[in-house]
Amino acid sequence: MAFQREKHPMPVLEPSVRVHSFNEVALGYTEEIAIAEAQRCLNCKDRPCVDGCPVNISIPDFISEIKKGDFEGAYKVISESSSLPAVCGRVCPQETQCESRCTLGIKFEPVGIGRLERFAADYHNKNFVGEPQTPSPNGHKVAVVGSGPSGLTCAGDLAKKGYKVTVFEALHTAGGVLVYGIPEFRLPKSIVQKEVETLKKYGVDVQTNVVIGKTLTVDELFKEGYEAVFMGSGAGLPRFMGIPGESLKGVYSANEFLTRANLMYAYKSGSHTPVMRAKKVAVVGGGNVAMDAARTALRLGAEKVYIVYRRSMEELPARREEVEHAEEEGIEFKVLCNPVEILGYVNPDDRRDPRNGFVTGIKVVKCELGEPDEKGRRRPVEIKGSEYTIDVDCVIMAIGTSPNPLIKNTTEGLQVNNHGGIIAEEKTGKTSKAGVYAGGDAVTGAATVILAMGAGKSAAAAIDEYISGKAQKI
Amino acid sequence: MYKILTKKQLNPTVTMMDIEAPLVANKAEAGQFIILRVDDDGERIPLTVAGYDRKAGTVKIIFQIVGATTMALDKKNEGEYISDFVGPLGCATRTEGIKKVCIVGGGVGCAIAWPVARKFFELGAEVHSIIGFRNKDLLILEKEFADCSHKLTIMTDDGSYGRRGVVTEPLKEAIESGERYDEVIAIGPLIMMKFVAATTKPYNIPTTVSMNPIMIDGTGMCGGCRLTVGGKTKFACVDGPDFNGFEVDFDEAMARSSMYAEFEKAERENFCNLFKKEVL
Numbered sequence: 001m002a003f004q005r006e007k008h009p010m011p012v013l014e015p016s017v018r019v020h021s022f023n024e025v026a027l028g029y030t031e032e033i034a035i036a037e038a039q040r041c042l043n044c045k046d047r048p049c050v051d052g053c054p055v056n057i058s059i060p061d062f063i064s065e066i067k068k069g070d071f072e073g074a075y076k077v078i079s080e081s082s083s084l085p086a087v088c089g090r091v092c093p094q095e096t097q098c099e100s101r102c103t104l105g106i107k108f109e110p111v112g113i114g115r116l117e118r119f120a121a122d123y124h125n126k127n128f129v130g131e132p133q134t135p136s137p138n139g140h141k142v143a144v145v146g147s148g149p150s151g152l153t154c155a156g157d158l159a160k161k162g163y164k165v166t167v168f169e170a171l172h173t174a175g176g177v178l179v180y181g182i183p184e185f186r187l188p189k190s191i192v193q194k195e196v197e198t199l200k201k202y203g204v205d206v207q208t209n210v211v212i213g214k215t216l217t218v219d220e221l222f223k224e225g226y227e228a229v230f231m232g233s234g235a236g237l238p239r240f241m242g243i244p245g246e247s248l249k250g251v252y253s254a255n256e257f258l259t260r261a262n263l264m265y266a267y268k269s270g271s272h273t274p275v276m277r278a279k280k281v282a283v284v285g286g287g288n289v290a291m292d293a294a295r296t297a298l299r300l301g302a303e304k305v306y307i308v309y310r311r312s313m314e315e316l317p318a319r320r321e322e323v324e325h326a327e328e329e330g331i332e333f334k335v336l337c338n339p340v341e342i343l344g345y346v347n348p349d350d351r352r353d354p355r356n357g358f359v360t361g362i363k364v365v366k367c368e369l370g371e372p373d374e375k376g377r378r379r380p381v382e383i384k385g386s387e388y389t390i391d392v393d394c395v396i397m398a399i400g401t402s403p404n405p406l407i408k409n410t411t412e413g414l415q416v417n418n419h420g421g422i423i424a425e426e427k428t429g430k431t432s433k434a435g436v437y438a439g440g441d442a443v444t445g446a447a448t449v450i451l452a453m454g455a456g457k458s459a460a461a462a463i464d465e466y467i468s469g470k471a472q473k474i
Numbered sequence: 475m476y477k478i479l480t481k482k483q484l485n486p487t488v489t490m491m492d493i494e495a496p497l498v499a500n501k502a503e504a505g506q507f508i509i510l511r512v513d514d515d516g517e518r519i520p521l522t523v524a525g526y527d528r529k530a531g532t533v534k535i536i537f538q539i540v541g542a543t544t545m546a547l548d549k550k551n552e553g554e555y556i557s558d559f560v561g562p563l564g565c566a567t568r569t570e571g572i573k574k575v576c577i578v579g580g581g582v583g584c585a586i587a588w589p590v591a592r593k594f595f596e597l598g599a600e601v602h603s604i605i606g607f608r609n610k611d612l613l614i615l616e617k618e619f620a621d622c623s624h625k626l627t628i629m630t631d632d633g634s635y636g637r638r639g640v641v642t643e644p645l646k647e648a649i650e651s652g653e654r655y656d657e658v659i660a661i662g663p664l665i666m667m668k669f670v671a672a673t674t675k676p677y678n679i680p681t682t683v684s685m686n687p688i689m690i691d692g693t694g695m696c697g698g699c700r701l702t703v704g705g706k707t708k709f710a711c712v713d714g715p716d717f718n719g720f721e722v723d724f725d726e727a728m729a730r731s732s733m734y735a736e737f738e739k740a741e742r743e744n745f746c747n748l749f750k751k752e753v754l
Contacts, residue, residue, distance in 0.1 A: 172511055211561070237694050238695075246707075253696065256698040259690050264690065
């Protein structure tokens, strides 16, 4: 058999079909493709891919199991390190993590690690019957704030060590950004729910509708006998650009737009959640959230969707696969372009005209790339006099968030940086307040699911050390 | 699930309920709000805390039937449950240093103004209340306001009860006649709050308004509730709902509040049609 230089392609729904549906775009490998892809792995001695994984999954080991056809065995290897394998296999930016280190990748395309991970997790979810082995309780209680990727990971790791873990979630459904942010077509809700159910089987208690900082405070959690608290409260308030017209009707933050569509089911027909069914949409930003918002707008019936991004295609921070999918679906990239104003309808003769105050366009200025900034990315420089208007009736701002202010405002002794992010040690998640650990977007500002999971994982280890250390002293 | 313990109709479109929610009751303060969902595929709607009983573990809500969700809520009876009830959210009304206050409530906004009036009354402040309605049939909470106000003025647009006219008239008269309020707190329709602020501005009396914009999560995540206050973007859910009435851009808030007017109208009609089918 000739050596396969490229990754086995992921079977996907045809673009013309998927733009009218919220069904998952990537369909997953079959058993045959999975085994063939696994055989591409050289099982090299150095295992550089493992270092590229924020939760250090034993990647070559799980791939070996797939090679053998032991798919459940592969899942077991992954689940030793990851609490959310079906999620990571779908949303991790593997091209900058594990796959970027792959030895095979030096000469050819790297092994499709993410696709294989997803395959193993989906196989388990579909075929596994029985209960996971639950550890015997160790008598210690830990509270986890937020049920997004960092919180669920932290909760899962601690529960597997015998801790009694309670997760407090502000919304009515567990999952955090995995349910309100990432759309159904990229990460089906049923998969997140399945992962949460698995954690519950390990004894994790999930309490929805509890806002820590409001309903209960961190200090009250300690009074109730929790010995440590992990803060995974996530990113918070959406950023806006501060340009004229951002308060017009038809301007959304990506958070609001996606929350309406995902968490509040506006994507389902007959939903009671209002969301604008715009015809022409401009999404400002170039990250995964921008791609999600653009592709969601398309599926809600938009005829034309633009991504407006001030740098070039090379600098787009979104996962490569999301950009490709967006392009295939007909989303137009207006790169090197920065918004300066959002324009709205004004009927000078009729103040009561119902069209008044709705978006009619977005004025942008062309940019060119200048010198690199402190992060090494080339800075966009506006070209004077190059302004032009794009005709749209909806603008979605996907330019990041600042950390949620609720917890810092209500937790004494918890230090935050000047962006409002909780200050936490990188290796352990330890904060300035004894017994309080933090990780994920609440610390870093908007980042990726897997980085949040990595932070949840190291915090779980640190919390375990902290509590067992305390217990020994007594 | 959260149990509805009591339900009382205050006027043909306004209903009061006590909901069993001990954790929320334990923390709630006047000026804060909750978010509820009636059932599993329902919308999240914010409602201001109209009262609480920490011992009984209950929170009082008062709502006007304006859309599909409030209609669905109104169809629930005592002993039944609603899916979700979370809070208390937002910041409590600031009371420090206020010895004499004028509370101005308009329409169903009086449901929010009432616990604020009561709070000041309990703290020993002198409370003057002015509450306004379109007509006598829509009047709510008269006795409740009377019980926590040193002076109560009731206004109706058509003069069918109390004085005829708008709430800003008696407010202006009181100020002109020498009443020295430390603060005026206005809670009601945006247009009313705008005019209350315009009335007090020449006298430079600190004026607080309670904003109730479109909201989803209510915890500082979605950004839907943004307002322009003093030229800056603020979020009603975490920065408010109380704001300095002189700084709020009311015209913008009014424009934004009508974003889903068409959708709401259609939903309301759909729901009414469903309801008609059920009773037929």
